[in-house]
Amino acid sequence: MARPINEEKRLERRKRILEEAVVLFAESGYSNTTTAIIAQSVGVTPGTIFQYFPSKEALYYAAVLEPLADIQAKSLACLQQEETPGVLIKNMVAEQFNHIYFYINELRLVQSVLGQRIRFPELTQKVLESIKVMTDAIECVYAKGQLMGEFNKSFSPAMISRAYISFLNGVGLTLAESIIHHPEWENLKGHAFYLFAPIQPKEKLEESE
Template sequence: MARPINEEKRLKRRSRILQEAVVLFAESGYSNTTTALIAQSVGVSPGTIFQYFPNKEALFNAAVLEPLADIQVKSLACLKEEGTPGVLIKNMVEEQFNHIYCYTNELRLVQYVLGQRIRFPELTQMVLESTKVMTDTIECVYAKGQLMGEFNKNFSPAMISRAYISFLNGVGLTLGESIIHHPEWESLKGHALYLFAPIQHEEKQEEFK
């Protein structure tokens, strides 16, 4: 059944408000970003904001958590497809590096929260829990790949998964959209995959000699 037009307009406006909130919160921080400023940026009245979010804190929480959930859903989907662990990891890296530059402000906002854990204790915990779901899933797939001889067995799956997420976040935070047009972009994705220490076919043959 098609969604009513009014509901579609409502969801689009909510998404627009959230997008502007992400940018402004990332640029100016929580205290310096008012709902009035966000409303002005969106082109709506200040009161309109509260039709979608009960207060500024709820809007801030959504600006931090919803993009994280979006990244997580797409990444986990890659790890649940058909294929060997090596293929799944490669597909995940491809998916994340093809889109991570779109989340620069979102990642800056996450780092803003994590840098003020005393100020945002509950939100920090939710961010860490979300990240843990991702690293735990990568860890599980990676460990299976080690057992199948696709990855070097001398590395800790827990450390590998966390190292990769840190690398991914660093790329998202420091490189803009223009990086995808840079000739070294594909090489950068290759380096991300290399963090998992994949065993090449020739190396596998050596193991069985």
Template structure:
């Protein structure tokens, strides 16, 4: 059954509010971004904001956590498809590098929260929980790849997954919006996959002797 027109309009307005809030919070920070500023950017009255979010803090939480949930769903889907562990991880790397470009402000906002752990303890914990879901999934696929001889067995899956996520965050922080135009864009994706220590065909042959 199709949603009533009013409900569709409501969802669309909420989406617009959240989109502008992400940009403004990422650019100006929590303290400098008021609901009045967000309302003005969206083209609604300040009171309208509170019809969708009970407080500025609730809006901030949504601006941080909802995009992270979207990114997580897409990344986990890459690891749950048919294929070898190596192929799944390659697809995930490609997807997450695209996310660095398409979710620049959203990821910048999440990183900002992690840099203010004392100020936002509860929100920080939720962001860390989201990261753990991702690292746990990577560890599982990586360990399976090690058993199949696709990855070096001398490395810890936990260490590999955390190193990769740290590398990904570093790339986002250093290059941001310019990453897709950077001359090393494709090379960076390749290096991200090399962090998983894939075994090359020649190495596999030597291991089997």
């Protein structure tokens, strides 16, 4: 059944408010971004904001958590396909590097929250829970890959998954808007996969001897 037109308009307006809030919060921070500024940027009255979000804090939570949930869903989908662990991890790396480009402001918000844990304790906890879901999924796929001889067995899956996520966050934080123009962009993807210590054909041959 098709949604009523009014409902579609409502959802579209909420989406516009949220997208603009993400950009403004990422650029100016929580304190310097008022609902009036967001409303002006969207082209609505300040009161309209509160028809969709009960408070500025609720809008900030949504600006952080909703894109993060979208990113997580896409990343987890990469790990749930019918492929070998090595291919799944490689696909996930490619997908998540695309996230850095398409979700620059969203990821900057997440990093901002993690840098202000005392100020946003509840939000920080939700972000960390989301990250744990991702690292747990990576651990399971990586451990299976180790058993199948695709990855070096001397590394801890937990350590590998956390090292990778840290690397991913570091790339996004240091390169930011210049990321697409970075001359080593494609090489960084390759290096990210290299962190998982994939066993090369020569190494597999040596192990079997």
